[in-house]
Amino acid sequence: MTLYTRFAAHLDAALDALVASGALPAGLERRAVTVEPPRDTTHGDLATNAAMVLAKPAGTNPRALAEKIAAELEKLDEVSAVSVAGPGFINLTLTDATWRGELAAIETVGDAYGRSQTGAGVTVNIEYVSANPTGPMHMGHCRGAVVGDALASLLEAVGHTVIREYYVNDAGGQVDVLARSGHLRYREALGETIEIPEGLYPGEYLKPVGERLAAEHGDAFVGKDESAWLALFRKEAVADMLAMIRSDLALLGIHHDLFSSEAELQAAGKPEEAEAWLRARDLIYDGVLEAPKGELPDDWEPVELPLFRSTRFGDDQDRPIRKSNGAWTYFGADMAYHFQKAQSADQLIDIWGADHAGTVKRIVAAVTALTEGKTRFDVKLVQMVRLLRAGEPVKMSKRSGNFVTLADVVNEVGKDVVRFTMLTRKADAQMDFDFAKVVEASKDNPVFYVQYAHARVASLHRKAAEAGMDVSGEADLSLLDTRELALVKLAAQFPRVVEGAAAAREPHRIAFYLYDLAAEFHALWNMGNDDPGRRFLLADNVPVTRARLFLADAIGQVIRNGLKMMGVEAVQELS
Template structure:
């Protein structure tokens, strides 16, 4: 079985993975099982159906064949050995050889005490072993304020960063500034229009192809204050570079302010223009040529009917077909400038120098370039017999904004889109962040302003926050009536209360699973399930007063249930913190 980390070893699932290991060791020692069998595929996890028990293991299924026996025969021996453990109430064989375990209530009470002892660190892991992961997310063109098309990827990337840190990785949160392409020249020209406007010129309608948003008005005023009328009638060549530089800087200030509204702060902003000025694309090309991964060749003719003016042009091509792509890709254009892919390749080459693994969060509209950039990273990091560095690209679908089911009108300030800042100002950071994680990133999402603030079970944001607020309210009420949480009589907790503990105890394994899969939305799903369990017990108390958290005539039960509520609240807070959401004290 895979060795668990010191932190993970303190949690229940890792603890009983160790119990299963010990039982296998005993069978080896007795000669019933051959020594040295690989146990890496042995698992200890909750059964799919909770009625089957508390834990399930596939140990007999995966070890029977190499042991030269059949799964049920090995399971019979293993069940007998596991039954000797003082916290295992029963061990039963299911199907062809799976084993289901039922644990004594004290096992769950021990985990409840562990939650209390670890507090904000409950669920933290050393799974990552301190390895460095570079997560690049948002990376919107620096041409205006953030809009809701950027929001989902921003939240997914930021939550993933927090998750990986909690799971024991070092994380670099990076934003790639695309400030070397044609779009920043368009930005500079748009700023020049606003500059002339600030000096009193009637510019009329913003010309087609330029950015029309009012957000450029302050930039135009700043340029007018700095340069006066020096560049009003000057040739574009005189003002394009300084206007571009100042416009990009102003847009980055705006973008960082927008991200701050979401609680997002990147560690690093990498400039494409600086990357090219430093000669990084040339260095990447030289390295690739030295390893026979770039050659001078001709692209295939366009598929279908070939345009009359098409003629083959020799270009430097990256051998991406060696790495699963469907054709080799040019890294330069016919005029010698870098293709977007060529610049992106050099950027990833730079990132790989400082990280053990890379993760990119991209909009789904970039799906067509996934193969080629994965091929590039595999080539750049896996040459000379080395395994390539792990590299994943998470695609995020767009978000459709609705108000009472109707599409939301565009923002006047932005010109042609709804700004992220406007949305956060209306519904709040926590609502936006949690909502963005209530579906898998590659699934379409509707964001209805009415529904995301609705006080109902159908609104996951409210449902989870309401659970935490109820816990806080219960603890305040208990304190007012003279009751304090206490672990002295936890044995008074019944099956309904232990069901909540069993669910809360899954946080450590969900953290590790979500970190491995790079899927922070799993935390949001877990929180919804835990909130549902809490609300169910609360409602149970409405029907049966003796099941309420505060039973005035039974102080011992009240103190035990308040202790339970405290720890459920702690687990909810820990999960919300990973999502970048503050836990509500009251609603």
């Protein structure tokens, strides 16, 4: 139990006592009651809105109720002062011993500090990346990949069972284009001089596909009609592209539990199942779409199509699930895919590029209908990343065809830099990735700043050993002063930040928090530059040194735990 959950329990007990005494009615809804740090730290260590939330349903004055709650909280040994502010906010100041106890708890809990079981028993399927299997991963895929993977780890940290899924779009026309491009490279591998026409994939990444197929099949498919080789080349090219995608993602430390094939989904009749389920509930009907607004195209004519009643669930119009030729629309296939996912998970999350924003309403409507509103479904939109080098846009990679590969970027700046940088802004905010700035050794670079804090912590024991200091033995935490305990108070917020970030589906909150924690640690460290007595290592005062080392180690532990949730390794030293 963390400090914040412990005090939430204390507050519940205080409210129960008021109910028992008749000062508060029984059965009041308490879900909106919070215990959190006050906005102004001069007001205390914790604040609760309990009186503000409960006064109206209790039929009493918020200030009067706050005074009664405060009287109960004042009885706690961990509390040194309680005050009522404004119309009824309650502020608590905790004893120094309470904060020293939390510092000791960080050391005791160790790697598990910040983790919880608040999400235990709930399975979450998170689908991310899901790039078309037509080439290597490029930087357009990177941010969504990192956000999705970090979110999966964050959800696991609060006890959820997580399914990491990649949806393979291998049933569309783009896969036929891939097969035809592979066939050209196959002919090239057999000695033919080729020209790649517009509309096919020009990247050299397809050369190994052609070379492998040439080695396996010789010239069996040279000069043959497309019908003789298209299905085979489609299957083989997709398999090679998926192997390449897995390899690229592995450079970022990303591994999915499940790769689901759109082609297999359709072959198994899943869209038909979803359609039948919806028709049985009168949620699909045969109708005609409204004519496009404005001047009608010459080839437009009203056609009866099976339409999902999307407007019942907040969409702007009903949506066709099949085309006029009977083939499934993108929406129809996606609807069936989400129907399948919901059968093995309690909650669904999709990580999409911001260019898919226009389709959110319809797929949310479909999931709501298919799960009868019982499955929580979130779509997280991720903005594109603009690549810069010293402020100038990065030129596209000629080697790769027409894009900058993820592998090239990771190989240049490193996995940890890429992952951390992708989480330094909210997913739906624009982002610049400047190759010079992301490796810059400055406070303005969050990646460096947080890693530097951990490296400084790691350096302390080395420096103590080099100075011949014996820092073994139990630390007397009562030697820590107010300034040092302020750092403990910030460290103690970590479990609460993790739970909040998981609930909001916002992994960037961990990066923000780690930056703030690192900043406070650096500020405390730098005080020793002006006042030698503030340094962490004091050769003439081993007891204080032990206490400060204990504090530093705890901060290092929290940083490591946070970085691990982000998929970033905590460095021991910086070159």
